[in-house]
Amino acid sequence: MYRVLLPIDDDEDRVDAQVQTVLELPGPRNGVEVTLLHVIDDERASIPKPTQIAAGQHAEERLTAAGVRTLERGETGDPARAIIESARDLGADLIVLGGRKRSPLGALVFGSVSNRVVRDARRPVTITGPIDHLERPSHRCVTCGETYYTSRETGISTCRRCGGIHVERVRDDALEANA
């Protein structure tokens, strides 16, 4: 069994990229087991459950639908340490972290948690590429067809290419189907 630790936060786009990375692993899907991990950076909080947040639910649905066994785990305290210790406890073969969303400058910001996990983990760590690696645009200009790869929550009033004022969010058919 190939065990993957998938730490998540509430960013659904990042989780999508992480899930996509798992689904692109070679070998049969039923040979892969994913543990979703959510960490709350507060020792006094109660233990979280990944499927209590939308991103966690979404990940669990997508993975399960694809035939990947999905477990969940919650921790409190320092996120980087929780990730590394969880990976060790589970005997994880791989940790998949989400790269940060594209900043306006177009480069990923390498978070301090990611940095420490990559530095200290005893096992391979995959950092997912930026959202457009998934080839699923978040918005499209109705007038000229220009595609955008950013958070769906962002409102885009003017198309950067043609100046048109109708830039609509692209429907995520997978999400719509489950609604």
Next chain:
Amino acid sequence: MVQRVLVPVDGSAHSRRALEVTLEEFPDAEVVVFHAIDRYDVALVSEPAVWDDEFPERQERAAEALLEEYRDLADGHGVEVRTELARGKPADAILVAVDEFGADHVVMGSRGRRGVARVLLGSVAEKVARRAPVSVTVVRPPET
């Protein structure tokens, strides 16, 4: 499905581990082992570096020998890998190589040969992980 993996190497134990992990985890993908010759990286040349006309050629020969070691390592796993050389600053050269060779994934060591024996993530791995248009897997050798 990952089809072509770029494995940037520099002769370090981390790089060896990166290739091993690639061969184990992506048995069906094409593998491109890549090395960037950094003009100022004199440690690769075994004899004292002399800044004469032959220095670039010596660097190139040393780099070819290095890539031969990785071909042998892959051969030991029963896999034939492609090797490529380029000149330039490592992180930049690696990012160009991702595009040029059409890689859809990168596997590399968390530190290189030149990393000081401390725990910081190497700047090359960090730059690549930050800026690559594809996902990047970072590995380190198992603890001895």
